[in-house]
Amino acid sequence: MNTSSFNESDRIPPPEPIWSWIAPGKKLQRIVARTLIEFSMIRPGDRILIGLSGGKDSLSLLHCLRHVQRRAPISFELAAITVDPLVGGFDPAPLVPYLEKLGIPYFVEREDIVGLANTHMRGDSYCAFCARMKRGLLYKAARREGYNVLALGQHLDDLAESFLMSAFHGGKLNTMKAHYLNDAGDVRIIRPFVRVRERMLADFATQNQLPVIRDNCPACFAKPTQREHFKQLLADEERLNPQLFRSLASTLTPLMRDGLKGARPDEAIGDDTLSAGPTP
Numbered sequence: 411m412n413t414s415s416f417n418e419s420d421r422i423p424p425p426e427p428i429w430s431w432i433a434p435g436k437k438l439q440r441i442v443a444r445t446l447i448e449f450s451m452i453r454p455g456d457r458i459l460i461g462l463s464g465g466k467d468s469l470s471l472l473h474c475l476r477h478v479q480r481r482a483p484i485s486f487e488l489a490a491i492t493v494d495p496l497v498g499g500f501d502p503a504p505l506v507p508y509l510e511k512l513g514i515p516y517f518v519e520r521e522d523i524v525g526l527a528n529t530h531m532r533g534d535s536y537c538a539f540c541a542r543m544k545r546g547l548l549y550k551a552a553r554r555e556g557y558n559v560l561a562l563g564q565h566l567d568d569l570a571e572s573f574l575m576s577a578f579h580g581g582k583l584n585t586m587k588a589h590y591l592n593d594a595g596d597v598r599i600i601r602p603f604v605r606v607r608e609r610m611l612a613d614f615a616t617q618n619q620l621p622v623i624r625d626n627c628p629a630c631f632a633k634p635t636q637r638e639h640f641k642q643l644l645a646d647e648e649r650l651n652p653q654l655f656r657s658l659a660s661t662l663t664p665l666m667r668d669g670l671k672g673a674r675p676d677e678a679i680g681d682d683t684l685s686a687g688p689t690p
């Protein structure tokens with residue numbers, strides 16, 4: 411038997427996920443709390459549906475928002491939803507028992523998105539088509555189940571990459587918004603991680619053994635994406651300028667502002683109640 415390629419770590423099973431709610435570290439709590447306040451993201455009585463891809467970001471979002479829910483002076487509801495595009499390499503099945511153990515309402519929407527792309531896509535990339543389809547399914551499910559807010563896990567690194575892609579290729583000063591209303595006017599979209607660095611979420615997910623689902627969509631991973639290119643470019647620049655993301659966070663602030671009419675900051679969650687505190 412050839413043992414030269416044997417890797418001892420192959421024998422060690424992956425750690426079991428922690429099947430309970432996890433309080434984020436104080437720094438992450440503080441950034442999220444301030445962001446919720448800055449953009450008046452949560453209002454009394456909101457029913458918030460978390461877009462749960464099973465990646466590190468949205469799993470972290472689930473735990474962060476649950477932590478806020480337990481400490482906030484206002485009451486709001488939480489649920490999670492996964493769109494399963496039925497592609498090989500993406501299997502969200504392990505999320506079902508995980509969410510069940512956490513005791514949170516969970517919806518799975520299944521749709522053959524690649525099949526639809528093959529018949530309906532016009533001059534689009536698979537990724538763009540898939541993102542649009544997923545968003546439509548998330549809105550549809552939110553309406554059907556009576557949720558008025560959709561929470562997404564994009565973070566500051568995502569916003570910085572989108573900004574550069576838009577500036578370099580789209581000719582516009584643009585990035586993802588922190589809080590806005592969809593075109594139909596019935597679902598608010600919030601991104602509580604717009605001021606959080608990706609590596610903070612990666613650390614949170616690893617340290618707490620979140621049950622991250624690998625996304626190996628053959629359409630996405632077939633070729634290096636433009637986003638990857640800009641991620642690399644930002645990483646190179648950050649090595650030379652460690653303050654890069656601090657500066658970008660400030661640059662992007664006007665672009666991520668919601669412009670929502672009728673925000674009532676007085677009724678939104680208050681700073682004092684959301685500051686980092688003991689684990690519930």
Ligand SMILES: Nc1ncnc2c1ncn2[C@@H]1O[C@H](COP(=O)(O)OP(=O)(O)OP(=O)(O)O)[C@@H](O)[C@H]1O
Pocket residue numbers: 460461462463464465466467468469491492493494495544561562563564568
């Ligand atoms: N299949 C899905 N079902 C539900 N929500 C999704 C799905 N895919 C993406 N989302 C939501 O959109 C956000 C951004 O999606 P994107 O594909 O860019 O994920 P990402 O940057 O890899 O983050 P994550 O680590 O959460 O997968 C996710 O954080 C999640 O909130």
